[in-house]
Amino acid sequence: MNIQSLILGQFRNYENERFILDPAVNLICGENGQGKTNLLEAAAACSTMxxxxxxxxxxxxxxxSEHAFIQADFTAKGRENTLELRFSRLKAMEIYKNGVRQKRQADVQGLLKTVLFCPEDLALIRAGAGARRRFLDTALCQLRPYYARYLEEYNRLHEHKTRILRDSEEKPSLLSMWEDFSLRMAHIGAQIIRYRAYYCNKLLAHAAAVYADIAPQEKLSGVYRTVSAVTDPFAPARQIEQELIDHVMRHKPAELAARSCLSGPHKDDLEILLDGRSAASFGSQGQVRTCTLSLKLAERELFFDEDGEYPVLLLDDVLSELDRRRQDFVLNRIADGQVLITCCEDGISEKLRTGAVFCIQNGKII
Known part of the structure; x- marks a missing residue:
């Protein structure tokens, strides 16, 4: 899987630039604030929408500008595709696949698969649960089209139910819809929980193996945490749904008092452990960074297991945040597949077998 060309028109600080990418390593260099990350953001958008x-x-x-677009020509599973995202200040984003407008984002999400690793991700372990849910959801939406549709509907239901609870004091009649929304959220939520449970199980197995390569004296593991009433996240969806229904019905008075949704997979988390202890609470900075590296590289391996080809790896200046040992560890594991990597340091480029180099200045290739 690789991106052959990427065209940016009126996107971020790019007026109109075309990048012809190498199927191996593409080095994006330049000073800070010139548009390197904007290029990676455009590539990731063609995957995650x-x-x-x-x-x-x-x-x-x-x-x-009032309009902008990103166009990617890429190959995936032996097929050539063109994907265009059109942005507007006044309208919703429009998506075109091979010239045909698409009705749903979920229909093209993950057609091109990418794994993004940026400096902010190094805080993933100690960040809030929402960051780790986004990490899981970004991968699952690419791997499982049905998951993307479930997540889209669940988020919409959650937003509506939250509005009902929030406005119920002034409009008590809104509460007549509370049960309908709760039942539908339980139905969709059960599917989301099962998807996340199976994905976390595979992800943690791969991450443990990656971590052992860099720190063999320590053991990485993890726990997927969902609604306490769910006895088995791998159980049939119907069983999970009933447990979610029972839980939310018991907590109805609490939801009405709090005016917010207290129960559901929107509260899920993935806790990472080192030797059985919370990495967030007890891990050193180096250990926490190694955990994140392991999760990101494990994500890439899972994509390969699924499709038989590596996703496009997007490394946004992340190597400059790592010590030399971890830099070398990452570089030694990305020999296969297409990589887009941004950097400001000359020393990084010397370690790469670069296929193409793009020097960016003020949104232009120089």
Whole structure:
């Protein structure tokens, strides 16, 4: 799987640039603030259908522009595809696959698969549970199209139910819909929990093996934590659904008092352990960073197991945040597949067998 070309029009600080990418390593160099991360954000968006630095897609427009686009020509599973994302200040994002407009983001999400690793990810272990849910969801939405649809519906239900609870004091009649929303969230939530449980099981097995390569004296493991009433996240969806229903019905008075949704997979977490102890609470900075490295490289391996080809790996200046030993560890494990890597340090480029080099200045290739 690789991106052959990437065209950015009025996107971020790019006016109109075309990148012809090498199927191996592509080094994106330049000073800070010139547009290196913008290029990786565009590549990731063609996979996840979102911008990883903002929830507002209109923020991807170049200053003063009303429209923007990203076009990627890529091969996946032996087929050539063209994907175009069109942004507008006033309209929702439009998606075109091979010239045909797509009705749902989930229909093209993960057609091109990417794994993004940026400096912010190094805080993943100690970040809030929401960051780890996003980490899981980003991968699962690419691997499992049905998961993306379930997640989209669940988030929509959660938003509506939260609004019902929030506004119920002024409009008590809204509470008549509480049960309908709760039942539907339990139905969709059961599917989400099963997907996450199976994915976490595989992810942790791969991550433990990766961690052992760099720190063989320690053992990485983890626990997927979901609603306490769910006795077995691997159980049939119908059983999980009933447990979620029983739980939310018992907690109805608490939800009404709190005016928020207290029960469901929107509270899930993935706790990482080192030798059986919480890495977030007891791990050193080096151990925490090695845990994150292991999870990201394990994610890449899972994509390979699924498709028989590596996803496009996007490394956003992450090597400069690592010590030399961890830099070498990462570089030794990314020999296969396409890589887009940004950096400011000359020393990094000397370690890479670079296929193509792009020097970026103020949104232009120089």
């Amino acid at each position: 979102r911008l990883f630095r903002t929830s507002q897609k209109k923020e991807g427009l170049r200053f003063g």
